[in-house]
Amino acid sequence: MFILVGITDLPWLQKLLFVLVLFFYILDVLGNIIIVSLVMRDISLHSPMYFLLANLSFVDICFSSITVPKMMVGFFIKNTITLQGCLAQMYFFHFLGCTEGILLAAMGYDRYVAICQPLRYGTLMRNTVCIQLVLASWLIGLTTxxxxxxxxxxxxxxxxxxxxxxxxxxxxxxxxxCADIHLNEALLTNVLGFLSTSTFSLTIVSYVYIILKLMKIRSSQGRSKAFSTCSSHLTVVSLFYGTAMCTYLGPSSENSIEKDRIAAVLFTVITPAMNPVIYTLRNQEVKKSLKKLIKHEHL
Known part of the structure; x- marks a missing residue:
């Protein structure tokens, strides 16, 4: 039986953190459920971009649900977990985290095709390709x-x-x-390091081509419209990869583990909750769909 130490031992801070974490968790679950519902119900959102976004939202709900409820319990009682439960939590956490990283790279590729290859978009991002991208992200996450x-x-x-x-x-x-863990640490750094840097690099390459394409657009209105479809995704990518790389590409030490706990709060609690907010506030089509849903519910 393992004991999860948690974030702090101060009672007043535990209560404050419980309220904050609960708020972000509710925002995460409700916000991402709304995104998935909008994509499923609104025909105008039946496109590759929003299909990938709906999958990302579903992964975010599952991703935070693996750790956050258990974390909130630990604010009030001694948080224990069995070895089997610990291994299961570890597996699903990394499975969903890897899946999200690959989905973000796929979304970057979708934006590249939409802006740089608009005439071929229907062919390069047809339904079968989108489904294959999603299945590949889940399969790679499962195996790694x-x-x-x-x-x-x-x-x-x-x-x-x-x-x-x-x-x-x-x-x-x-x-x-109580054994040599050098192989475990090497696998963690190499496997996750390769996966995170490769998907992040693919995303960056996509945006380099996008920026070069935008620079050729003379109309400022045209550039603004094109970039508006990318800004939300780019913000989410920065939040996700920034914290993940700091956690898993650094050396393993007592000080690094303390820093990892802070970074983990960001990408398990805050980032999943911010994703639907970012996409809702910065995406005109999602905002219009949300307004239509609200009006329909009031009728």
Missing amino acids: SLVHAIMTSYLPFCNSNRIKHFFCDVKPVIKLA
Whole structure:
């Protein structure tokens, strides 16, 4: 049985954090459910861009639900978890995190095709291609996260049972093993490092081509309209990859694990809650669809 240490031992701060985390979690779940519902109900949103967005919203709900409810319990009682539960939480956390990263790269490719190859958009982003991109993101997430879960399950745990985190992540868990963990750390850095840097690089390459294309557009109104479809996605990419890379590409030490807990709060609590807000406030089509839904509910 493992004990999850959590974020703080101060009672007043635990109560404050519980309220804040609960607020963001409700915002995350409701906001992303609204995004999925809008894409499913509104025919005007039946396009590759919003199909990928709906999948991203669904992943965000699952991603935060893996860790946040357990985290909130730990604000009031001693938070314990079995080895099997810890491995399961670790697996699904990395599975959904990897899936989200690949979906963000796919969304970047969609924006590249829409702006740089508009005449071929219907062919390059046809329904079968979109489904294949989503299935590929889930499949890669399933397989890469399985590596860390299996490798961790073979470790003997005979040292302290206190995990210095609010959920079971690979770094703090393998630190408790009474065996050589260099292979586990190397796999974590190399597998997640390769996946995150490759998907991030693909996204950056897409936006380099997009920016070059926008520079050729003489009309400022045309540039503004084209960039408005990318700004929301670019903001979400910055939030997600910024915190994820800081966590998993750095060295594993006591100080780094403390910093990882702060970064983990950002990409498990705040980022999933901000995604629907960003896409709703900065996307005209989503705003119009939301207004239509509100008017329909009032009739």
